[in-house]
Amino acid sequence: MTRGMDWSLLSWKQGLELDSCVRCGECTNWCPVYEQEQREEVAPRGRARSLRRLRGEVGGVLARLVSGRPLSDEEFAALKEDLYQCTTCGQCHFVCPTGIDTMDLWESVRAVFAAAGEGPLPPHEALYRNIAEYDNPWQQPRSSRDRWAVRAAKGKNAEIARVATAAPGTSEVLLFVGCTASFDMNLKQVAINTTKVLQKAGVDFSILGQAEPCCGSTMRRVGMLDRFEERARENIEQFNGLGIKTLVTSCSGCFKTIGRDYPKVGELDFEVLHVSQYLLRLLEQGVLTLDTEVPLTVTYHDPCHFGRHAGVFEAPRKVLGRIPGLEFREMERIRENSRCCGAGGGVKAAYPGLQGSISHARIKEAEATGAEAIVSTCPFCYQGLQVGMQGAGSSLRMMDLTELVSAAIGGTSLESPAGGESPAGGEPAVGAEPEAGAEPRTGADITAEANVAAEARAPADATTEA
Amino acid sequence: MGYGHSIVFYVLATLAGVVMAVGVAARVMIWRRGKAPSWHSDLDRGALARAVISRVLLQSALRRQSLLRWAMHMAIFWGFVLLFVESLWLMVLEWFVPEESGLAVFFEGAGGHALLNVWGDVWGLVLLAGLVVALVRRYVARTPQLETLADDAVALWFLLGVSLTGFAAEGVRLAGGGQPAAEWAFAGAAFTWVAALPGVEDMMTLFWVHGLVSLAFLAYIPYSKLVHMITAPIEISLAAATAHERSEAI
Numbered sequence: 001m002t003r004g005m006d007w008s009l010l011s012w013k014q015g016l017e018l019d020s021c022v023r024c025g026e027c028t029n030w031c032p033v034y035e036q037e038q039r040e041e042v043a044p045r046g047r048a049r050s051l052r053r054l055r056g057e058v059g060g061v062l063a064r065l066v067s068g069r070p071l072s073d074e075e076f077a078a079l080k081e082d083l084y085q086c087t088t089c090g091q092c093h094f095v096c097p098t099g100i101d102t103m104d105l106w107e108s109v110r111a112v113f114a115a116a117g118e119g120p121l122p123p124h125e126a127l128y129r130n131i132a133e134y135d136n137p138w139q140q141p142r143s144s145r146d147r148w149a150v151r152a153a154k155g156k157n158a159e160i161a162r163v164a165t166a167a168p169g170t171s172e173v174l175l176f177v178g179c180t181a182s183f184d185m186n187l188k189q190v191a192i193n194t195t196k197v198l199q200k201a202g203v204d205f206s207i208l209g210q211a212e213p214c215c216g217s218t219m220r221r222v223g224m225l226d227r228f229e230e231r232a233r234e235n236i237e238q239f240n241g242l243g244i245k246t247l248v249t250s251c252s253g254c255f256k257t258i259g260r261d262y263p264k265v266g267e268l269d270f271e272v273l274h275v276s277q278y279l280l281r282l283l284e285q286g287v288l289t290l291d292t293e294v295p296l297t298v299t300y301h302d303p304c305h306f307g308r309h310a311g312v313f314e315a316p317r318k319v320l321g322r323i324p325g326l327e328f329r330e331m332e333r334i335r336e337n338s339r340c341c342g343a344g345g346g347v348k349a350a351y352p353g354l355q356g357s358i359s360h361a362r363i364k365e366a367e368a369t370g371a372e373a374i375v376s377t378c379p380f381c382y383q384g385l386q387v388g389m390q391g392a393g394s395s396l397r398m399m400d401l402t403e404l405v406s407a408a409i410g411g412t413s414l415e416s417p418a419g420g421e422s423p424a425g426g427e428p429a430v431g432a433e434p435e436a437g438a439e440p441r442t443g444a445d446i447t448a449e450a451n452v453a454a455e456a457r458a459p460a461d462a463t464t465e466a
Numbered sequence: 467m468g469y470g471h472s473i474v475f476y477v478l479a480t481l482a483g484v485v486m487a488v489g490v491a492a493r494v495m496i497w498r499r500g501k502a503p504s505w506h507s508d509l510d511r512g513a514l515a516r517a518v519i520s521r522v523l524l525q526s527a528l529r530r531q532s533l534l535r536w537a538m539h540m541a542i543f544w545g546f547v548l549l550f551v552e553s554l555w556l557m558v559l560e561w562f563v564p565e566e567s568g569l570a571v572f573f574e575g576a577g578g579h580a581l582l583n584v585w586g587d588v589w590g591l592v593l594l595a596g597l598v599v600a601l602v603r604r605y606v607a608r609t610p611q612l613e614t615l616a617d618d619a620v621a622l623w624f625l626l627g628v629s630l631t632g633f634a635a636e637g638v639r640l641a642g643g644g645q646p647a648a649e650w651a652f653a654g655a656a657f658t659w660v661a662a663l664p665g666v667e668d669m670m671t672l673f674w675v676h677g678l679v680s681l682a683f684l685a686y687i688p689y690s691k692l693v694h695m696i697t698a699p700i701e702i703s704l705a706a707a708t709a710h711e712r713s714e715a716i
Contacts, residue, residue, distance in 0.1 A: 007496075007499045007500060008499055008500060008501040008502070009500075009501075009502055010499075010500040010501040010502055011500045011501075011502040011503060012498055012499075012504070013497075013500070013504045013506040013704060014500055014502075014504075015496055015497035015498075015499065015500045016497045016697055016700060017701060019493055019496075019497075019693055019694075019697045020694060020697040020698050020700075020701040021694070022689075022691065022694040023613070023618060023691050024535075024611070024612075025609075025611030025612055026611065028610075028611050028612055040613055045613070046613075055496060056496075058494060058499075059492075059495065059499075062488065062489075062491075062492035062495070063492055063495070063496055065489070065492065065689055066489055066493055066496070066688060066689050066693070067490045067496070095531070097525070097527045097528045097531070097698075097702075098694070098698045098701050098702055098705075099521070099527070099702050099705030099706065100701060100705070101705060101708075108502065147479075257618045295672060329710060355647075358503060362477060431506060
C-alpha cells in the first residue's frame with residue numbers, strides 16, 4: 001500500500017535526513033511534546049522511524065529492505081496524528097548531534113501528507129477557510145482589522161490618528177501588524193505600543209489597514225504548501241508594489257514567514273525586520289532614547305520562530321538591557337534551547353490540551369526566576385503562554401516587549417495593562433461559519449474613521465483582496 | 467593464508483561489497499525521489515571544512531552534550547575506522563606493494579609486525595572499551611533516552627562480535643608460537659586461552675570466523691541504523707555549511 005504519498009515533494013537532502021537519525025534519543029530529552037506525552041512515536045526519533053517505514057512502501061523490495069516493515073493502517077493513522085502534534089519548534093534540530101534540519105523537514109513531510117489528502121487536520125482546514133474568506137485565521141471581518149487604530153484614535157491614544165494607510169511611495173517603512181495583534185483585543189496594545197514608539201522616534205511609517213493580508217504562516221506550518229505559495233506570491237506582489245525599504249513586524253510568526261519563507265517563493269524588494277531588531281537599530285542610532293524608569297523584574301521567552309527558526313536571540317535582550325530600572329533574569333532554558341510555548345505548528349488549534357501542558361511547563365520555568373513578568377516578542381506566544389498562566393494559577397504578568405519600551409519612553413503606564421476580550425476567546429475560530437455581511441472596507445474608509453485626514457498620506461488603493 | 471584461501475576470502479569480500487553497494491544504491495534511489503529544491507544551496511565551504519574537522523572527526527556536538535557519550539562514540543568511531551584502515555593496508559601490502567620494495571620488507575620484518583601488533587591492539591581495545599560503555603548504558607544503566615529495538619541490539623552485538631573475534635584470532639595465532647614481535651601484541655596475548663577451546667586449534671578457523679563476521683557487518687551497514695556511518699557525516703557537513711542562511715539577521 002502506498003497511500004498516495006508523493007515523496008518528490010521532499011528534497012533529496014530531506015530524504016537523506018530521514019536516514020541520518022542515529023537513534024541516540026537526545027531529542028527525547030528536549031522535545032516539548034515528548035516531555036508531556038512520553039510516547040516514542042511523537043518524539044522526532046520515533047517519527048523519523050515511522051516515516052522511513054512509510055516511505056519504504058514505495059519502491060519495491062530493495063526500498064523495503066532498507067526501510068523496515070510497512071506501517072499498518074493503525075500505525076499510519078497514529079503517525080498522522082503524531083505528525084500534527086509537533087509544534088515545529090525546531091528544538092530537535094539544535095540538539096541533534098547530526099544537526100538534521102528538522103525545522104524544514106517536518107513542515108515538508110506535512111506537505112507530503114496534505115498533498116495525499118492525509119492532512120492537515122480538520123481544525124487546520126477550518127483555519128484555512130477562515131483565512132480564505134476573512135483574510136485572517138480568527139474569523140473576524142476584514143473591516144475590523146484596523147479597529148485597534150480606530151479605537152485608539154478615538155480614545156486616549158489619540159496620537160495613533162497620525163498613522164496612515166500605506167500607499168505606493170508614501171513611506172519607506174511599513175508596519176505589518178499581523179492578524180493576532182490586529183484582532184485579539186488583549187493584544188491590540190502590541191500594535192498601539194509599537195505605533196507609539198515608532199512615532200516617538202520620528203519614523204516615517206504606515207500600515208496597510210484593512211488591506212493588510214494574512215501572511216499565511218498557518219498554511220505553511222500545517223503543510224498546505226500550494227496554498228501558502230499562492231498567498232505568498234500575492235503578498236510579495238503587494239508589498240513590492242508599495243516601494244517600501246523596510247517591513248517591520250511585531251509578530252515573530254509573521255517575521256519568520258515573510259522574512260524566511262517568502263524568499264523561497266519570490267524576491268523581496270525590501271528588508272524584513274522584527275520590531276525588536278528595528279528598535280535596537282533606532283536605539284543604536286540614537287534616534288530613540290529610553291529615559292523613563294521601569295521598575296520591574298522580567299524574564300524573556302524566545303519565540304521559536306524568532307529564535308531557533310530565524311536565529312535572532314540578541315536583539316530583544318539588547319533592547320531590554322537598555323530599559324532603565326528594569327531587572328532582567330534569564331530562565332534555565334533560553335536561546336537555542338528555549339522551551340516552546342506549545343502554540344505553534346497548529347498544535348494550539350488541534351490539541352489545545354497539549355498546548356496548555358507545554359505552556360504550563362514554560363510558565364513554571366519563568367516563575368522559578370522570581371520575575372514579575374514574562375516578556376515575549378510574539379503575540380501568538382503571548383496567547384499561548386497565557387494559557388499556561390491560567391493553568392498554573394500564576395501571578396506572572398504577560399508582556400510584549402513593545403509594552404516595556406513604550407513605558408520606557410513614557411508612553412504607557414504599566415499600571416494599566418491592556419484590557420478587553422479576545423474576539424474568539426484567545427483561540428483562532430475553527431468551528432464557526434463565516435459571518436455574513438462582513439464587507440471589506442478600503443483604506444480610505446479607515447482613514448476617515450480614524451479622522452486622520454489632516455496628516456494622512458494619500459488614501460490607499462492597496463485594497464487587495466486575498 | 468594460502469593462495470586458495472586468499473582467493474575465496476576476496477571473493478566473499480567482493481560479495482559483501484556488492485551487497486553493501488546495493489543497499490547504499492537503494493537508499494540513494496529513495497533520496498533521489500525528492501525533487502523539491504533544497505532551500506539551503508549556498509554552501510559555506512569554510513564552515514563545511516570546519517564541520518568535518520570539528521563535528522565529524524572530533525564530534526564536538528556530542529562532547530557538549532555528554533562527555534561519557536562523546537568518549538564512547540569517539541572510541542567506537544576511531545577504533546573501527548583505524549582498524550579498518552589496518553585491514554585495508556594489509557590488503558594493499560598483499561596485492562599492490564612489490565615484495566622487494568622497502569615498504570614490504572619493513573612490514574615483513576619485526577619492526578613492521580611490532581607496529582601492526584601495537585596498532586591493532588591499541589585500536590582494538592579502544593573499540594572494545596567504547597562498546598562496553600555502550601552495552602552498559604543500554605543494558606545495565608538502562609539510560610532512559612535509549613530505545614532498544616532489534617536494529618539497535620544487532621548493530622551493537624555485531625560490532626562486539628567483530629571486535630572479540632579479532633582478538634580471539636590474534637590470541638590463537640600467538641598461541642601457535644613463532645610470531646615475529648609477539649611481545650608487542652599485549653592485548654592479543656590475553657586471548658591465547660582461546661586456542662585451548664575445542665575446534666579452534668587451527669589459526670585459520672578463527673581467522674575465517676573473524677573475517678566472515680566482519681564482512682557480514684560491512685554488508686549489513688546500509689540495511690540498518692549503521693547507515694548513519696555514511697549519512698551522518700554528509701548531513702553534519704551540509705547542516706554546518708548552510709547554517710549561515712539561518713543566522714541572526716542583526
